[in-house]
Amino acid sequence: xxxxxLFFIFGALALAGALGVVLMRNPVHSAxxxxxxxxxxxVLFVIQDAQLLAAVQVIVYAGAIVVLFLFVIMLLGVDxxxxxxxxxxxxxxxxxxxxxxxxxxxxxxxNANWTxxxxxxxxxxxxxxxxxxxxVADSLFTTFLWxxxxxxxxxxxxxxxxxxxxxxxxxxxxxxxxxxEEQDSEVQDSEVPDSEVPDS
Amino acid sequence: MSAVLAADPLLGGDIDLxxxxxxxxxxxxxxxxxxxxxxxxxxxxxxxxxxxxxxVGPDNAGPWGILQTLADGIKxxxxxxxxxxxxxxxxxxxxxxxSVLPAFLAFSIIPIGGKVSIAGHQTYLQLADPPxxxxxxxxMSGIGLYGVMLAGWASGSKYPLLGSVxxxxxxxxxxxxxxxxxxxxxxxxxxxxxxxxxxAQAWTxxxxxxxxxxxxxxxxxxxxxxxxxVAETNHPPFDLVEAEQELVGGFHTEYTGIRFAIxxxxxxxxxxxxxxxxxxxxxxxPSGPALGxxxxxxxVNVWLMPIFWFFLKLMALLFGTxxxxxxxxxxxxxxxxxxxxxxxxxxxxxxxxxTGVVVVARDQGWERWIAVPAAFGGAIVILGLLRMCMPRxxxxxxxxx
Numbered sequence: 001x002x003x004x005x006l007f008f009i010f011g012a013l014a015l016a017g018a019l020g021v022v023l024m025r026n027p028v029h030s031a032x033x034x035x036x037x038x039x040x041x042x043v044l045f046v047i048q049d050a051q052l053l054a055a056v057q058v059i060v061y062a063g064a065i066v067v068l069f070l071f072v073i074m075l076l077g078v079d080x081x082x083x084x085x086x087x088x089x090x091x092x093x094x095x096x097x098x099x100x101x102x103x104x105x106x107x108x109x110x111n112a113n114w115t116x117x118x119x120x121x122x123x124x125x126x127x128x129x130x131x132x133x134x135x136v137a138d139s140l141f142t143t144f145l146w147x148x149x150x151x152x153x154x155x156x157x158x159x160x161x162x163x164x165x166x167x168x169x170x171x172x173x174x175x176x177x178x179x180x181e182e183q184d185s186e187v188q189d190s191e192v193p194d195s196e197v198p199d200s
Numbered sequence: 201m202s203a204v205l206a207a208d209p210l211l212g213g214d215i216d217l218x219x220x221x222x223x224x225x226x227x228x229x230x231x232x233x234x235x236x237x238x239x240x241x242x243x244x245x246x247x248x249x250x251x252x253x254x255x256v257g258p259d260n261a262g263p264w265g266i267l268q269t270l271a272d273g274i275k276x277x278x279x280x281x282x283x284x285x286x287x288x289x290x291x292x293x294x295x296x297x298x299s300v301l302p303a304f305l306a307f308s309i310i311p312i313g314g315k316v317s318i319a320g321h322q323t324y325l326q327l328a329d330p331p332x333x334x335x336x337x338x339x340m341s342g343i344g345l346y347g348v349m350l351a352g353w354a355s356g357s358k359y360p361l362l363g364s365v366x367x368x369x370x371x372x373x374x375x376x377x378x379x380x381x382x383x384x385x386x387x388x389x390x391x392x393x394x395x396x397x398x399x400a401q402a403w404t405x406x407x408x409x410x411x412x413x414x415x416x417x418x419x420x421x422x423x424x425x426x427x428x429x430v431a432e433t434n435h436p437p438f439d440l441v442e443a444e445q446e447l448v449g450g451f452h453t454e455y456t457g458i459r460f461a462i463x464x465x466x467x468x469x470x471x472x473x474x475x476x477x478x479x480x481x482x483x484x485x486p487s488g489p490a491l492g493x494x495x496x497x498x499x500v501n502v503w504l505m506p507i508f509w510f511f512l513k514l515m516a517l518l519f520g521t522x523x524x525x526x527x528x529x530x531x532x533x534x535x536x537x538x539x540x541x542x543x544x545x546x547x548x549x550x551x552x553x554x555t556g557v558v559v560v561a562r563d564q565g566w567e568r569w570i571a572v573p574a575a576f577g578g579a580i581v582i583l584g585l586l587r588m589c590m591p592r593x594x595x596x597x598x599x600x601x
Binding site: 026028029032035039051052054055056058059062063064067070071074075132133 | 341349369
């Protein structure tokens, strides 16, 4: 009973927040609505006994990713008079089509019987009384250790890629760079390894 | 749903009216306790700093000026509240609550006493003991960031915006070291629940102070935790967020009246919560010697002594924060970032690895006097190698500009 009440309250909040994300004019308000959605969904996770998932949801998404969104919005400044003119003409009908298809897919897949037997979208993540965190850690560090490590490597690559891209954008344009390089070559030759300078 | 609640014996059985009333009573008590603690802490802070600077400090309102904070609070209530024309009115009003709510909620997981029985029900003296325990604290500190960030942005003027951008950068940077420094305790205790961590540090004899409390076995993490916690709460010497000389008041420059007071409240509440967390994780929480000449199951030893020890430790740490405030000058921005990214994060990573070795050595029965020094030595060597790879301050950074 309390589960059902909580589900309807926070389900409604999540839906309202999701609408807010799309409909708010101001990007900061949209980001705040997104935080509301994430926290409501975290509550839904708790109702399903997935406490770890709820914690990760709030820490990673609400606590870090949306903060970064806001950070960027704040630094770039909010343009209140954003034009609604679409540079890509076919974008809107395409978006509506994709939206309809994905809603249909959710409804169909959510009600489908999977090979595992049960309905995919229902059921408790770990049986009551067991430690959610321990269950996740057990499977993550035994059965799924290899994919887990690969994901870690992937993330490191992404971080390094991000750093490389960000560094490059701070450097002057390529032509200026070559001039600068020639000027400074005597002075900085020993200090600038080749890999630091974007070639080609 | 049941697993969320079952950790406390109070909620394990049938939930009847008495249980609900006990939970409501606990909530009200914790709420009031935090408010009173904040009032007391602000008075304490002003008095101690006054002493350290050879001043008298507040001494008009009440005996020794102890009601000064109450007087300030009442004054804030009756002041005019202004909203700048350029402000985003909706977010401007929301921001103070976003910063005070997490501060309140985070305190709910602190065990402030032992297991007691109220009206025939066994319960822990703590509001909530979720199985995700410490992660809940990280959740709250993540949400708390929004208050500061949005306050600065919504004010619609330059200084608050600069203050809040600084705040976001600082909090995000120190969140990593903060989270990693907690991991050592989690590895040692094997649980995330704050009650479980406190129980793992239970007082057995006089040497528990060193052998059972985690400040000693996880000393490196303890030091990093304290530094990162001070930075997370924007407490001096890390209060660049509201550096008066540079930013007027930082993110709350445009706030007046009770909205400003709420920020003020949240800031001090965070200091208290962080100290309480440090007590729970590293200093044994409510554990301490019982009074031997009184019965072990009497009211004094079951109810009062754990609460006494908890608050004694809390006061010691709070005094430490006041001491910091009185004696250390503010860091420069680059020093702040250097400390966070180049020192704290890598050292806390290494501390986690060393703790892993120590815990495995304990569980596998390896020779402790070989495994632990080897792990420490390895960590120090790695740290040295990392330092050698980093560009030093006096060297020009190899970058074409």
